[in-house]
Amino acid sequence: GENVEQHPSTLSVQEGDSAVIKCTYSDSASNYFPWYKQELGKGPQLIIDIRSNVGEKKDQRIAVTLNKTAKHFSLHITETQPEDSAVYFCAASYFNKFYFGSGTKLNVKP
């Protein structure tokens, strides 16, 4: 199966700064990479995704980059706000199944 590693496990930034979360995957057959945000007591919510034929995708303050050769992808959040504080999960889709990273707890300090 697929193995997804995610770093860092915790990230603390000052409001307005940027945050970067990185993930690596093991199998080059993975071709879809969603990112989820999970707030306390809620289910994961999709925030952005990228497909293997694209190198970068941006949606307002959020961007994701994919390096297929190196088998890694990253989430970038610019101009962070306190409401960005949550746990973020990356995932790789491998033969119709999602394999999730272990999560990054982002704390944005006002």
Added chain:
Amino acid sequence: DAGVIQSPRHEVTEMGQEVTLRCKPISGHNSLFWYRQTMMRGLELLIYFNNNVPIDDSGMPEDRFSAKMPNASFSTLKIQPSEPRDSAVYFCASSLGAGDQETQYFGPGTRLLVL
């Protein structure tokens, strides 16, 4: 639009009791997934269905766990008998299809505590 609906939201039960978790996927979605989330193991896929048929149940921990999808709008995950180590948050997710690049939408989860 209604998202994925799960019930109950919280469940506290005693070891040995039967537990049934319920899920209603997003209307029109053909694939349904059951996940378990714990601090130690993160988010794990237990089983998924496509067009009401179980496709992959390799993540189901043991025979005490069973899942059914009798129709396109309803699925259950049953644990019988329950054990304290089953305590976790159980999520149901659905997607439009079963392809590799289909987005999965998660429900709010059921928080299960087995005493």
